[in-house]
Amino acid sequence: MVDPLTWGTKRTRRILVVVILLAMGVFPLVGDDYNIVLVSRIICLSILAISLDLLWGYTGLLSFGHGVFFGIGSYSLGLTLKYFSFPGVAYIGVLIGISVSIIAATILGYFLFYGRISGVYFCIITLALTTIFFSVGNHPGLFHILGGNNGLVGPFLYHKFGIPGVWEYQRTMVSYLANYYTALVVFLMVFAFCYYLVKSPFGKILQALKNNEDRLEYLGYNVANFKIVIFAIACGLAALSGAISVPLQTTNPVVFGLSFNASIIIWIAVGGRGTLLGPAIGTLLVNYMEIWLSSEFQYLWVFLMGVFFILVIVFQPDGLLGLNLRLRKLVRSNA
């Protein structure tokens, strides 16, 4: 398969990257408040989508429980803020979230990947994981800590985040610009990291793993170890995006629910998996589509989203960026 990221000449690609970056940078200056808040959320969620794309698109491991690690990230930051308050505590919270997520992923990965859990069983186990976390998040016995169904709410969330005195932001509408740029900077950093990761020799091994796991093993690679490492990386990034989401949305057990976890997969499928850019585009597209559909069709919109998803899976499994490849092939065969 041709890499959809390498279309056009080098020059047009460079121009396009600059245009997109400029558009993302300038957007808050021209957009209205509502859309800025919305887009900052979408940027944060697309970090999550990109991290799952590392697993699904590049390595072929479809996790139905990626939102669990997102939730670990946001609950860790939220709880840290709830119980401690000194300048810079947010950084510690983010680090705790990422480390907890990486450790959990490594332990789980050890059991699953050394147990030779293949595609479908991996889906099932991760699916089961979401239900457990969902019921822990809603557990009445933990209500005074996790807040049950409401999630983490309270004055502690209005602490200031960021670098004291230089770059401060908080969960109020007043600082939505700072929220936006923070999400954007983290997004660009994660994107660059993932881009170099998949272009590196390690990334090549991941793609080989997806294409033919047995052959890779014959060549002497420890397949399970590579799977554990990429699972830990992806889950760490998911926790990072979860931490970024704390000032942008309410932290509640919805992130452990099956529908949130499935919608991450829908974003990736719509945008085009295995492309990094695709999941980000898909997140933007599907979220705006949901908002539009839910205002147009109050009762039918979930149904319509389901039908749309089925159509994408059956007729365009490579997503939007795959469409671009198909069109080019068509043009080339006609020329």
Added chain:
Amino acid sequence: MDELLIQLLNSLSFIAIFGLIGVGLAVLLGLMGVINLAHGEFVMLGAYVTWWSNMAFHNYWIGLILAVISVGLFSLIIERGLIRALYDRPMETILATWGLGIVLREIAKLIFGKSYRIVEAPVPGFVSFWGIEYSAYRLFLIVTGTIVLFGVVVFFLKTNYGLKARAIIFNKEMASALGVDTDRINQVMFAMGASLAALAGALICPIYVTYADMGMPWLVGSFFVVVIGGVDSIWGPLGGSVVYGGSQGITEFFMSTVASQIIVLLIAIVVVRLRPFGLFAKR
């Protein structure tokens, strides 16, 4: 002691239901390497059809039969229209069945409304034996479930269809090369799994409330059944449901539901680590 006996009987009813739901899921996984994420929606449809005909005819038994037949026929359409288009792409099939699940849930909400529906037990009252009083309907459920599951085992081990299905699960290419019509077997087995799920739905609707999202907990439970039991033979899902239903019933007796769920997940992960093809596989 009496409470333990009641809990044991509750476990048996769990096992019967998870057996009915899990068999369809496991057979499909064995035949096509696919999990049907809309399987819980077949349970939901079965329950709704039973509820509806209970309202229309004031007769639970018509509803039970109607649920099994109508959901079976409906699943044939689904297999033709959706699953068959994705035969050689297992991952896409899983995602498409997820989309199908969303669509079916929303249709159910549009047709039957969002409120909880209740069906009265067709076998009322309690039966007393061995010093306890136990719900007559639950006893009926245990007996029916056991008989039907026994029938499924006979179907798999003694009939021509069962033999061909086992051949496909054992080696798909070889079976196909020897002239087994894999498409036809897949279709029959898909419909059988859906009918069994609908039967489970019809059986549980007098005990639990019926609503559009009711299928999800049962689906997740039957995942555990499949993971623990494996899909190599018909004994896999049956044994899996005994282990899962039993351990859930027993742990719920001693601790909270959440704690028992966590323990069951840990059991499943350890089982997967030690016996990747399930407890009841010959590998």
